Amino acid sequence: MYTHPQQGLEQDDVQRLRQEAGRWLRSLREKAGYSQRELARVVNLEYYTFISQIESGRGRVPPAQTKAWAEALNVPVRDFAIELMRFYDPLNYDLIFAAEKAAPAGTPANDLEERIARLESLLDRK
Incomplete structure (x- = not known):
């Protein structure tokens, strides 16, 4: 049976990790010089508001888009995936x-x- 990767963590801990991830991702986006709208376009998201949700801790980078995000944010894919794993x-x-x-x-x-x-x-x- 599949369980969620964060099963066993308190909801407050999950939310704290998501918010930390959001701050990290926002700093990478800003360093890369993208607005939320521009990053959404580069990673092929239909709605730029999804970037806002991720950065506020209400969403997460979809696993299928990890590579696109890493490349857009100028981070080696492996390093990016490992850091996302720490949060997600x-x-x-x-x-x-x-x-x-x-x-x-x-x-x-x-x-x-x-x-x-x-x-x-x-x-x-x-």
């Missing part, structure tokens, strides 16, 4: 990156490249 699927994110979370700040394990390499090595074992 925190349970699996924690399972994959738990060892890195426990590492002291400033250690190589906190570096995104190191986390990706560790994830790839786990995937290669399968």
Whole structure:
């Protein structure tokens, strides 16, 4: 049976994560120089108000559009997907990156490249 990726989290935590994601996405959009309307056009959304919903935490980037958003916002697709996972699927994110979370700040394990390499090595074992 399929369960929602955020099942097991309190609703307040889910909302907080969505709002954090929205702030992050808004900062990327602004850095890329897009208005909400322009970004909607670039990622092929019919309604620019959907961007507003995502940025306010009332929606999320559709998984099928992750690549388009990453490219539009000038973020490597893999990095973008991992960051979205932190907000939208925190349970699996924690399972994959738990060892890195426990590492002291400033250690190589906190570096995104190191986390990706560790994830790839786990995937290669399968």
